[in-house]
């Protein structure tokens with residue numbers, strides 16, 4: 001069987017099988033939902049700063065140091081970052097997952113249903129008092145209300161971006177309690193209903209980057225986005241004095257390719273479902 005056959009014929013039906021299997025599981029077991037939303041670990045942070053001349057500085061993705069094997073679980077490569085289908089019990093990405101996570105539909109992270117995703121990239125102003133220092137430095141240099149904006153210049157079709165605040169994406173602390181003011185899992189950068197610009201809040205935000213692999217036929221493909229990081233006024237208009245101080249960033253993610261074993265497992269699961277259905281009809 002050649003690769004293109006798998007791409008065009010086998011994947012959509014197998015993905016549908018995965019959904020069917022998961023739904024079948026829900027009927028009998030309430031705990032089928034993944035208990036934790038994706039965490040921000042492991043992480044790669046793009047630290048934003050002002051240099052001595054007041055110019056915005058930010059390391060390129062290519063300069064990030066790979067964190068492997070330093071992380072205790074979920075070891076990521078640096079570029080491109082892998083998108084995952086599910087999480088471990090800790091909420092850390094499970095790069096070995098071969099079926100989509102099942103999120104509680106009442107939670108804001110249910111927008112990730114049947115999508116591959118990553119939270120590894122984050123925006124950061126440094127540790128300790130650095131974010132407050134950065135905020136005051138920018139206002140001192142460029143005027144009250146001036147702040148950092150991130151604008152999407154271009155992105156791959158099908159790449160969705162959701163705001164995610166704090167460790168679990170729903171508030172500033174390390175709990176899963178949803179803060180209605182945090183706006184977690186609302187759209188960013190052209191996701192349905194959102195704009196192309198985002199005013200960074202100086203917090204360590206690890207937004208969600210997600211792709212519906214079945215809708216985009218995106219299995220095994222890479223997705224990228226290019227951002228313009230700049231200093232703007234309260235409306236997001238670029239501050240003239242800061243012209244020439246932009247930082248262009250391109251980030252890239254790689255979608256998973258199901259292993260051959262996955263197909264065998266899914267087919268075996270389908271066979272089992274057929275057996276159960278037959279038994280139910282007989283009883």
Ligand SMILES: [Cu+2]
Nearest residue numbers: 043045122204
């Ligand atoms: Cu971080």
